[in-house]
Amino acid sequence: MEDKSQKEHHKYAADIDSISKAQTLIRPYVNITPVLSSETLNLIAGKSLFFKCECFQKGGAFKFRGASNAIFSLNDEQAAKGVVTHSSGNHAAALALAAKLRGIPAYIVIPKNAPKCKVENVKRYGGQVIWSEANMQSREETANKGTLSLEFLDQVPHLDTLIVPISGGGLISGVAIGAKSINPAIRVLAAEPKGADDAAQSKASDKEIVEAMRYCYEVLKVAIEPSGAIGLAAVLSDSFKRNPASKDTRNIGIVLSGGNVDLGVLWESLNNR
Amino acid sequence: MEDKSQKEHHKYAADIDSISKAQTLIRPYVNITPVLSSETLNLIAGKSLFFKCECFQKGGAFKFRGASNAIFSLNDEQAAKGVVTHSSGNHAAALALAAKLRGIPAYIVIPKNAPKCKVENVKRYGGQVIWSEANMQSREETANKGTLSLEFLDQVPHLDTLIVPISGGGLISGVAIGAKSINPAIRVLAAEPKGADDAAQSKASDKEIVEAMRYCYEVLKVAIEPSGAIGLAAVLSDSFKRNPASKDTRNIGIVLSGGNVDLGVLWESLNNR
Structure with a gap:
């Protein structure tokens, strides 16, 4: 007799083997995206920040x-x-x-x-x-997103913390499995906007995210969409600074998940602060 | 008796030795900036384009x-x-x-x-x-700029052409000396805006440059200043496509020289097309 729950579990789960397999398969097609950092942003955050620029991935996102x-x-x-x-x-x-x-x-x-x-x-x-008419989300496998953290930790091995936008679903789980299989002590934090809804993906709805977008454009020189800036917004937020756990973080990896934004939408967001 | 013209020549000249020496000296302090490319822009240009992102250099420029x-x-x-x-x-x-x-x-x-x-x-x-009051330009040594082409050709050895903005002075000469010492057959082209003057450095004055800036933001996801976009504008221009020499170019390196721009200035430029 077939154990359906087991089968379902197998279908959705990702482990380091499936992540490595995915990495090998996609290697000829994907970009290895650069990691950027900025002394100015390090000073502002009081941490060493490393930005994984998936906005430079083909198609403009992870x-x-x-x-x-x-x-x-x-x-x-x-x-x-x-x-x-x-x-x-x-x-x-x-x-x-x-x-x-x-x-x-x-x-x-x-x-x-x-x-x-x-x-x-x-x-x-x-x-x-x-x-x-409806806004339906497609389900995607998590193994593919784990390839992002394998690549990131290969580029910056001493990361102690990863901050990943929760939007899009699945990115955080894949990244966490991939990262923890390499460094079990690594901390993986999910960042989401205060007024989280689908609109936040294309339009900034949160002052802290708009500020983070401005830093990305003016300091990092990277064009990102609002949901891509959520990780930086979280690191710079008062609630993160007040959180006792933030004291143990030092080298923080931030995934800039995508860069597909209309310049008109960006400008409107920046001026409606 | 001292030959003053010789001495002057020596003072301004840069060769591969001085470039290599500069590269060794600055290595601990500068970023190795990434090279980006885009299939979309390759299709538009009909060439393989490689963008050397000096906008990600410390201080935001080469x-x-x-x-x-x-x-x-x-x-x-x-x-x-x-x-x-x-x-x-x-x-x-x-x-x-x-x-x-x-x-x-x-x-x-x-x-x-x-x-x-x-x-x-x-x-x-x-x-x-x-x-x-006055707008005076300081003289800078050319050897330092040669380090840029050494790094670029190390990252993309099969470049046959380099396009460099002429603004700022000295970038083109340093880049040319560095690049030709590695590949004497490489073509080094200078790009300058049609209405070239100091204002062009901070404000787009030319429709083709504004279009190139938009491509950089929306397709490459890179924030650059108008003078940084001149290389891409040149490749996409009708005058380049009509030039018989452009037929021999295939793998073109474009230096995105800097990314320090007020978002307000950018927006104004994009809307005054």
Whole structure:
């Protein structure tokens, strides 16, 4: 008799083996993204900060890791049929781009309220857009996101803390499994905006995030979307500084998860502070 | 009897030995800046483009290479007296930062019309600002800028062409000497805006440059100043595409020379197209 709960567990779980396997499979397709740091921001935060720039990933966000794994794991027969997903954002563009690289069609179901620049990305990569009413999130495997932390700890081995935006779902779990398999003592913190909802992904809804975005643009010189700035906003927040646990953190890795933002939206956010 | 013209020549010349010496001296202080590329921009340009991101250099521009060499070449007695320069822009901030790292005072003469964000950088790095009326450029050694091309060709050895903004003076000569000493066949092209004047350094004055800035922000996710975008603008221009010499170029290195821009100035530029 089959133990269904076991099977379900297996289906969703990620471990270091599956992460390493994913890393090998996606290596020819993904960018190894640079890690940036800034003495100015270190002074402001009172910590050593290391920014993993997944906004420089193909498609402009970490989502391409999962999308390329999904596309290049298909056998030829499966691939020939094309792929379909529903996503309001970076996953849609990432899947369209990965499908284009393999030369297969991608059908992307997109809610009507999706950010314009993300829809443009889908079209640019040849994805076929199908509009929908609802805002549904597609489930993605967590193993792919673990590849991000393997790469990050290879670049900055002495990180004691990782801060990951909770948006998008799954990034934090994959990153945590990957990071802790290399350094079990590492602290993995999830950051989310105070007024967390889908809107926060394309429009800043929180003063601290807008300030963090401004630092990213003006000091780091990196263009990021609001959800990408949540990690820095968390480190600079009063609640983090007041938290006793923050005293044990010294070398903090921050994932800048994506950079797909309309300049118009950015400007509006910065001026509505 | 002294041959003065010889001496003058020696004083200004840079060769691969002086570039290598500069590279060794500045290595502990400068960032090795990443090289980015984008399939989208490759498609638009019809070439393979490689962007050397000196906007991620300390102080936000390539000028820190020269400034750190100048500061750390001083003996202790010279250094104790502090340093002085006059500059309207990135060199001022770079020298202030290098002086701060060595723990010596920097006095920076700045023209009253200098961009606000660059003056802020000087102050942030502890530079002591002295205002002036005239806009004078300080002379800098070319050897330091050659370190940029050594690093770039080490990262992307198969470059056949380098495009360098002519602004700032000296960058192009240093880069050319460094690059040609490694690959004598490499083509080094200078890019300058159509309405070239000092204002172009802080404010876009040219439609093609504004478009290139938008590509840098929205596609590369890199925040750059107008003068930093001139190389990309040149590659995408009709006059480059019509030039017979452009047919021989395939792998083009573009130096994004600096990223110090007020977001307000950027926005104004993008909307005045």
